[in-house]
Amino acid sequence: xxxxxxxxxxxxLTAKITSMVIISVIVLLAFVTIGGILTLVExxxxxxxxxxxxxNRVGPxxxxxxxxxxxxxxxxxxxxxxxxxxxxxxxxPYFCLVGIFGTMVVFPWGKGVIVADLNVGxxxxxxxxxxxxxxxxxxxxxxxxxxxxxGGMRAAAQIVSYEIPVGMSLLVPILISGTxxxxxxxxxxGWLPWEWMVFKSPFAVLSFIIFFxxxxxxxxxxxxxxxxxxxxxxxxxxxxxxxxRYAVFFxxxxxxxxxxxxxxxxxxxxxxxxxxxxEGFTILSVLVYLAKVAVVIFVVIWLRWTLPRxxxxxxxxxxxxxxxxxxxxxxxxxAAYMLLTQHTPxxxxxxxxxxxxxxxxxxxxxxxxxxVSINEQRIPVNSPASNVS
Amino acid sequence: MTxxxxxxxxxxxxxxxxxxxxxxxxxxxxxxxEIIYECDPDVGYLHRGIEKIAESVTWQGFVPYxxxxxxxxxMNSNLSYCMAVEKLMGMETExxxxxxxxxxxxxxxxxxxxxxxxxxxxxxxxxAFTPFVHFLREREHINDLLEMACGARLTYNxxxxxxxxxxxxxxxxxxxxxFLDHFEIVVEQINRLISYNQIFIKRFANVAVVPPKMAIDxxxxxxxxxxxxxxxxxxxxxxxxxxxxxxFDIPIGSGRAGTLGDCYxxxxxxVEEIRESIKIIRQCLKQIPAGETKxxxxxxxxxxxxxxYFRTETPRGDTGYFLYSDGKTSPTRLKIRTGSFTGMSIIPxxxxxxxxxxxxxxIGSLDIVAPELDR
Numbered sequence: 224x225x226x227x228x229x230x231x232x233x234x235x236l237t238a239k240i241t242s243m244v245i246i247s248v249i250v251l252l253a254f255v256t257i258g259g260i261l262t263l264v265e266x267x268x269x270x271x272x273x274x275x276x277x278x279n280r281v282g283p284x285x286x287x288x289x290x291x292x293x294x295x296x297x298x299x300x301x302x303x304x305x306x307x308x309x310x311x312x313x314x315x316p317y318f319c320l321v322g323i324f325g326t327m328v329v330f331p332w333g334k335g336v337i338v339a340d341l342n343v344g345x346x347x348x349x350x351x352x353x354x355x356x357x358x359x360x361x362x363x364x365x366x367x368x369x370x371x372x373x374g375g376m377r378a379a380a381q382i383v384s385y386e387i388p389v390g391m392s393l394l395v396p397i398l399i400s401g402t403x404x405x406x407x408x409x410x411x412x413g414w415l416p417w418e419w420m421v422f423k424s425p426f427a428v429l430s431f432i433i434f435f436x437x438x439x440x441x442x443x444x445x446x447x448x449x450x451x452x453x454x455x456x457x458x459x460x461x462x463x464x465x466x467x468r469y470a471v472f473f474x475x476x477x478x479x480x481x482x483x484x485x486x487x488x489x490x491x492x493x494x495x496x497x498x499x500x501x502e503g504f505t506i507l508s509v510l511v512y513l514a515k516v517a518v519v520i521f522v523v524i525w526l527r528w529t530l531p532r533x534x535x536x537x538x539x540x541x542x543x544x545x546x547x548x549x550x551x552x553x554x555x556x557x558a559a560y561m562l563l564t565q566h567t568p569x570x571x572x573x574x575x576x577x578x579x580x581x582x583x584x585x586x587x588x589x590x591x592x593x594x595v596s597i598n599e600q601r602i603p604v605n606s607p608a609s610n611v612s
Numbered sequence: 613m614t615x616x617x618x619x620x621x622x623x624x625x626x627x628x629x630x631x632x633x634x635x636x637x638x639x640x641x642x643x644x645x646e647i648i649y650e651c652d653p654d655v656g657y658l659h660r661g662i663e664k665i666a667e668s669v670t671w672q673g674f675v676p677y678x679x680x681x682x683x684x685x686x687m688n689s690n691l692s693y694c695m696a697v698e699k700l701m702g703m704e705t706e707x708x709x710x711x712x713x714x715x716x717x718x719x720x721x722x723x724x725x726x727x728x729x730x731x732x733x734x735x736x737x738x739x740a741f742t743p744f745v746h747f748l749r750e751r752e753h754i755n756d757l758l759e760m761a762c763g764a765r766l767t768y769n770x771x772x773x774x775x776x777x778x779x780x781x782x783x784x785x786x787x788x789x790x791f792l793d794h795f796e797i798v799v800e801q802i803n804r805l806i807s808y809n810q811i812f813i814k815r816f817a818n819v820a821v822v823p824p825k826m827a828i829d830x831x832x833x834x835x836x837x838x839x840x841x842x843x844x845x846x847x848x849x850x851x852x853x854x855x856x857x858x859x860f861d862i863p864i865g866s867g868r869a870g871t872l873g874d875c876y877x878x879x880x881x882x883v884e885e886i887r888e889s890i891k892i893i894r895q896c897l898k899q900i901p902a903g904e905t906k907x908x909x910x911x912x913x914x915x916x917x918x919x920x921y922f923r924t925e926t927p928r929g930d931t932g933y934f935l936y937s938d939g940k941t942s943p944t945r946l947k948i949r950t951g952s953f954t955g956m957s958i959i960p961x962x963x964x965x966x967x968x969x970x971x972x973x974x975i976g977s978l979d980i981v982a983p984e985l986d987r
Contacts (some may be wrong), residue, residue, distance in 0.1 A: 269742075273745035370624070373968070457630060457631060529805070530809065531738035531809060531811050531812045532739025533811060533815075534814075534967055534970070535967060535969065537814055596801060596804075
């Protein structure tokens, strides 16, 4: 884009700044849209799981519900509770926003579609998302509400604890690919499922599981949604927020869901890699990537509407007693595994294919179980109750 | 080195408008961080003076009020009161057999729906929203069935002094049988979804243990008492209506996930009571005779002087109605003894030293219903 701007007569520095502003605006809008759409998707999926419809009035099948919700929230009064720390209260949502939106810089949308392929991309990713904890803690502290404070404290404890196993488990993909850059990690994987990072070794599977659990906790998703546990803390750290500031929290939460899916996909699930013959079709690559992200997001939403919530001490013990040692084992095991099999790549490939087959087997067994479960119902689940009488 | 920092307890107000204190129950918590040091329940937000109202309405006129005593299981409240009045009038033997069976069928159906709400609400408090919605969906079926029987979906006013208001519609029995076949499977499915979930068990097991002695000391009743391993059920030990002709078990807690008398035991007793209720209704559907559904009762009744205390087993436990009659058209004194109240009174004892999240579990597992608590 710089080149285009220079060619229309701007000097290089202005061109650089202009192009950065344009890209930022595009990315910001993209993220707002994604966050908004995800709220709708989540509500529709949860409706499906709970034998109800979900929002379906605004636009075709409720497609514009998120716009209506956003407009409503922006038009609402932005209340600041009495006795609140006004400065912190006002600034807190933007920390969350920046923490999530900052990841956009290194977000690999597909092969070669990346704003800045930093050589420390993954590191940057982990660091910038840590800003969220500041926002949450500030919001909890400044609201002058004891429930908010408890929520903020819980969030801080939780996010800080889970960042460690997540960071540790990401060392395995870094070991395998030998780079920290997001593009590099993506390029080190193939397009076939057994060429994905997750199936590269048994330790990669372990680290994937730890990473997935840990990032659920970092994104405050059930079963780790303690900071805003509705039945316990009313609404956690955002109890006192309303209007636009609440919308910002809301948005960054769902954008975080997308970030979670995006990171999982690009690091473990092969990103937007395409078969050799289709190399160069960037749009296709982006679509493949988004499809994978959608699957991951669906799994996360599915978990949210299925599982109950942990208690704070159980949450901590899971992180420190199980996930962190597990991540260490995965890291050391992967190093040993690479050392042992470095001269026999064929063994690596066989193990990868085997693990993929095991995964497929588990998936099929699960599917059959679900089918039996559904078939044994006499009155169909989604039939209106009036059918009885 | 001793720290110069002073720490103090944090006083938090939980309720009356809090998502997990279903209805309007208020707790004043003194906590050390998230650990509860002292929990002080504050009851009375839903007090409507029902017992006082009874003194100014006729004996029959009080039946609709019993619906409101515990609107989650209105049929059982109806039954309690009507049987108490019948005992006071000495007309227990005049009730037609068919009416007794209908009473048992509808009150057991209502027990299922009440337990479904109790279990679902406990799940929802644990952060699992889906099982709650599924249970409410099943409750809709029961509401439809009861609507068939009496035209109302929540406050029925169906059981009356001397029998039931009207006979069941023809399709009711077959529809009920169909529903039970469906529901038996669905309960197991929802159990697989939540009750056997490891996270859920971890949340409920070993939390708020009520040893058998404490349960008796605090006068717990119903599923809360049975959760502590004490086999007492009014339906079995002091049978009323036709319960003595029916074959069913009394599920008790056995410490299956941890300690005897923990939240999980109380929870699972309810799940198993649903199964027993299904068994009871199936037997009733087979045994129900044809015939009258209401004994002849005068429009203005004046029970003889005296007093009576009658207990029935509602989903919240042993519910007792004390009636004092001066031979007039309305009770001179009426007192209702409910299960939620004793359940509430044990909370300060068992909620000491637990997390706030556990208090939510305790409220869920004790199945406290605000209107029954305050009346």
